[in-house]
Amino acid sequence: MALPNEAVSIAPLMPAPTEATAAERPDPAALQPNLGAMVHDVARAIRRRFERRARQTGLAITRQQARALLYIARDEGLSQTAVATLLDIEPIALGRMLDRLHEEGLVERHPHPTDRRIRTLWLTPLGWGVIDRVLAINTEVRDEACAGLPPIAREALMRSLGLMKDNLSLAEALDNAAVSE
Numbered sequence: 001m002a003l004p005n006e007a008v009s010i011a012p013l014m015p016a017p018t019e020a021t022a023a024e025r026p027d028p029a030a031l032q033p034n035l036g037a038m039v040h041d042v043a044r045a046i047r048r049r050f051e052r053r054a055r056q057t058g059l060a061i062t063r064q065q066a067r068a069l070l071y072i073a074r075d076e077g078l079s080q081t082a083v084a085t086l087l088d089i090e091p092i093a094l095g096r097m098l099d100r101l102h103e104e105g106l107v108e109r110h111p112h113p114t115d116r117r118i119r120t121l122w123l124t125p126l127g128w129g130v131i132d133r134v135l136a137i138n139t140e141v142r143d144e145a146c147a148g149l150p151p152i153a154r155e156a157l158m159r160s161l162g163l164m165k166d167n168l169s170l171a172e173a174l175d176n177a178a179v180s181e
Contacts, residue, residue, distance in 0.1 A: 046145060050066065050138070054066075061130065065101060066137075067087060068083055068094070068101070069123065072121045072127075076120075076123060077121070078120065080094055080119050105124055106130055107121055107124065107127055108124055109122075
């Protein structure tokens with residue numbers, strides 16, 4: 001038994017390399033970043049650029065909070081559950097986010113007109129001002145990300161990503177339907 005400060009080798013746990021195992025390794029091209037990794041890396045870089053630009057302009061908001069505000073702006077009166085679904089986060093996490101946005105004076109919660117269990121979300125005038133700033137930052141970041149891409153390539157990229165999202169949403173819905181049967 002090794003003491004806490006002793007070095008422990010994992011070499012005995014790993015098989016010694018042989019010609020057979022080397023021949024079974026995947027093609028090196030298969031080990032390169034794939035579509036999912038690349039989309040993830042680009043999304044992370046966009047989030048970092050957005051948050052940096054927001055800080056530089058004095059806008060104390062995260063990319064996720066900006067996304068929530070944009071969903072509310074697109075369709076005021078959405079329920080908290082609907083926004084949580086659109087953001088793909090748990091309702092409790094959205095609740096905490098909305099608490100902060102409410103404290104900042106950006107969002108109001110109103111009771112649903114026919115279902116008292118539901119709270120609808122509305123932007124305040126200050127929230128609409130933040131939306132203008134978010135849209136300006138989004139444009140800057142998008143222009144940085146797409147530098148060198150002609151407009152037709154940008155449009156094709158957006159159409160392709162939209163189609164991929166739709167394809168994966170459909171596959172997910174079919175899987176969920178098959179599980180519930």
